Amino acid sequence: MSKLYQIKKDVQQVAAAIASVLGVEVTITDDALYRVAGTGCYAGNMGNAPIKASLFVQVLQTGAGVIIDDPGENSVCLRCESRQYCTELAQVCCPIQSGEATIGVIALVAFTPEQKQALLARRHDLLDFLGRMADLLASKVVEQERMAELKGMKNQLETLLNTVQEGIIAMDTAGRIIDTNTAAAKMIGVAADKLIGTNIVRVFAGLTIEDLLERSRKSGTGEIPCWLQGRRLHCIMKFNTWSDAAEVKGIVATLQEMETVKKIVSRYGWEIDCRADEILGGSTAMENVKQAVSMAARTNTAVLIRGESGTGKELLARVLHCSSERRYKPFIAINCAAIPDTLLETELFGYEEGAFTGARRGGKPGKFELADGGTLFLDEIGDMPLPLQAKLLRVLQEKQIERIGGTQPVPVDVRIISATHKDIEAMIKAGQFRQDLYYRINVFPVVVPPLRQRREDLPVLISHFLEKYQTAYAKRLAGMDTGAYNLLLQYEWPGNVRELENIIEYLVSIETGSRISLPHVMDRIQRSGEAAPGDMMSIAAAERQLILAAMAKFGPALEGKEKAAAALGISKATLYRKLKEYARD
Numbered sequence: 001m002s003k004l005y006q007i008k009k010d011v012q013q014v015a016a017a018i019a020s021v022l023g024v025e026v027t028i029t030d031d032a033l034y035r036v037a038g039t040g041c042y043a044g045n046m047g048n049a050p051i052k053a054s055l056f057v058q059v060l061q062t063g064a065g066v067i068i069d070d071p072g073e074n075s076v077c078l079r080c081e082s083r084q085y086c087t088e089l090a091q092v093c094c095p096i097q098s099g100e101a102t103i104g105v106i107a108l109v110a111f112t113p114e115q116k117q118a119l120l121a122r123r124h125d126l127l128d129f130l131g132r133m134a135d136l137l138a139s140k141v142v143e144q145e146r147m148a149e150l151k152g153m154k155n156q157l158e159t160l161l162n163t164v165q166e167g168i169i170a171m172d173t174a175g176r177i178i179d180t181n182t183a184a185a186k187m188i189g190v191a192a193d194k195l196i197g198t199n200i201v202r203v204f205a206g207l208t209i210e211d212l213l214e215r216s217r218k219s220g221t222g223e224i225p226c227w228l229q230g231r232r233l234h235c236i237m238k239f240n241t242w243s244d245a246a247e248v249k250g251i252v253a254t255l256q257e258m259e260t261v262k263k264i265v266s267r268y269g270w271e272i273d274c275r276a277d278e279i280l281g282g283s284t285a286m287e288n289v290k291q292a293v294s295m296a297a298r299t300n301t302a303v304l305i306r307g308e309s310g311t312g313k314e315l316l317a318r319v320l321h322c323s324s325e326r327r328y329k330p331f332i333a334i335n336c337a338a339i340p341d342t343l344l345e346t347e348l349f350g351y352e353e354g355a356f357t358g359a360r361r362g363g364k365p366g367k368f369e370l371a372d373g374g375t376l377f378l379d380e381i382g383d384m385p386l387p388l389q390a391k392l393l394r395v396l397q398e399k400q401i402e403r404i405g406g407t408q409p410v411p412v413d414v415r416i417i418s419a420t421h422k423d424i425e426a427m428i429k430a431g432q433f434r435q436d437l438y439y440r441i442n443v444f445p446v447v448v449p450p451l452r453q454r455r456e457d458l459p460v461l462i463s464h465f466l467e468k469y470q471t472a473y474a475k476r477l478a479g480m481d482t483g484a485y486n487l488l489l490q491y492e493w494p495g496n497v498r499e500l501e502n503i504i505e506y507l508v509s510i511e512t513g514s515r516i517s518l519p520h521v522m523d524r525i526q527r528s529g530e531a532a533p534g535d536m537m538s539i540a541a542a543e544r545q546l547i548l549a550a551m552a553k554f555g556p557a558l559e560g561k562e563k564a565a566a567a568l569g570i571s572k573a574t575l576y577r578k579l580k581e582y583a584r585d
């Protein structure tokens, strides 16, 4: 489609205006010689086939205007196919130029002697006038091209905005919505065209204009509470301003639904690195624990995991979550002992804006809301203060929470896994733990025995952590001295698997020789014991057992003692001193 054809309405208007002012007929063709507009006898003959007038061809080729007073006879007309039917008496022809290109021809035609006289009398003025009309049409073409370009850019931008998952709302500085993408309209539940013109503070009831301006000045992010026809829109909003020179012209808000944020956290934060075979240990005790976890994963009931610190309670809780139907939803963990009592309530249940002095703008969701649809792991539940135990019980019964300072209950669907190393039954007797809460959280009990009661698991754990930390420290060791290995097997492990993992990491990191040696192990275990004085006996006992085993193997003779000291990696003097101590006991 030619450039002139795209503005054919304008072209026809110009043709009609010229004809009525000058009293002659007008015809306008495009650069392919198709008639785009015409008056009088030309009016009904538009765009069917290219016209064959050789005069128009010449104007298009030369880009210069022509006046002829003898159509049919003029030398230009000699090549014209319609020459013998030509009824025209005079013509003034002018090219229509757009930049360097000639995009059409505009012509005035006289069919009567009066028209011819009028035309020829003012021929040069008329050529000049036609030149201006041609310029007018050329500028219309440019305008049309710009409009098409702008429309293309607008479509591109709209597609872009509607492709992003975040909601986007543009507004003026008074909060009046100017534009919005489909994601925002969908989140709010109102059609985009209905939102345009509405003030944002009418959509988000908790927002004021002052608040909006302050947030946008600081490019702030926060939750905006919002109730839409009884539905709570839980989203995170970020505000930015846009300016023209130094003046702020408007504000853009981006919205993300909490549900989406939680899905991302859940997907990328956890789902990918959690597998049931991460629980190591083939002892009967551990096999029973693994079986219990896999059974609990098939249910939706509350699980209470009990065991000493470092036995792997959190690991079991994560594996349980990942093996359950909730695996694509969040797993949120909170350690009730690590957070001061006063903060624990807000951490669990969240708060609304203005709930207390210093409360964050827009409020904050609690762990219950973040875990919605997934699992909440309440570690060290035995440390939860009594008043909060009562509130937790109510939430578990009613399956809804109320943020601190909030007025509306928020429904939550959360599976609870709790863990403790405390003697909860004794705490119940002492009035420190609510019995009714205990029944609620202990529907499915799982007990993890301490490492010292399942020593069969030690070899697999030792070799796993050795492998893990050799890779981490980019080292390759030839293994471990027998004495060192035996000490690890005999030690009491009061800190359970966590302590074992820490010690092996330390041993791998400091070892400069090819094998992990007994003195390093003894030294490290000794220091571990110093941190927990109650466990000193177990280290001493392990050491005694080792030395006596070596003596039994190599015999009490001088040579045997020398061999035992060498195998244990200690000096003969130390061996004699130790043996003297044992003899005194």
Ligand SMILES: Nc1ncnc2c1ncn2[C@@H]1O[C@H](COP(=O)(O)OP(=O)(O)OP(=O)(O)O)[C@@H](O)[C@H]1O
Pocket (backbone or CB within 6 Å): 278, 279, 280, 281, 307, 308, 309, 310, 311, 312, 313, 314, 315, 316, 379, 421, 497, 498, 501
């Ligand atoms: N059976 C196991 N197999 C492999 N790794 C384990 C095992 N048990 C524990 N671990 C590892 O030991 C470390 C401590 O485990 P975790 O934090 O789960 O213990 P916990 O009982 O929850 O401790 P706490 O009561 O102190 O919170 C983690 O690095 C965990 O991966």
